[in-house]
Amino acid sequence: MTAESSTEGLQPPRTLDGQLCFALYSANLAMGKVYRQLLAKLDLTYPQYLVMLVLWERDGITVSELGERLFLDSATLTPLLKRLQTAGLVARTRSTLDERQVIVTLTDEGRALQSKAGDVPTGVFCASGCDVETLVSLKRQLEMLRGNLADSAGS
Structure with missing residues (x-):
């Protein structure tokens, strides 16, 4: 079944909600507020x-690998x-193999921050009010949606 045939006769919603x-x-706005509170410390x-x-x-x-992973330019x-x-959390250095590439590494302080950030995922989980x-399931569905939209946009 194609996307076109599965939507025959359906009218897209016209309201904001x-x-x-x-x-x-x-x-995303609500999630951002939760993260702002948790990350402030x-x-x-x-x-x-x-x-x-x-x-x-x-x-x-490399910066380019980091960008690909985060979908950022x-x-x-x-x-x-x-x-x-x-x-003081990261260092950026030119690659010795290809000076066009910049390598990003954690400093000792950046590594130490990982243990301090350990409560963040738990805080988000609790704020969600959802079970695991x-x-x-929601994460899986959103990843599928992201992939479908990226494919549709040709990126």
């Missing part, structure tokens, strides 16, 4: 936290990395 994009947008913004999560998974990656990522470097199975 009927829009999937608004449900995602407003949920770490002195991190949400995008900075995402960068740190990637580096805690795999330290010493270098123009967005570079100021984030500069602020994290100024805060619901959140795992």
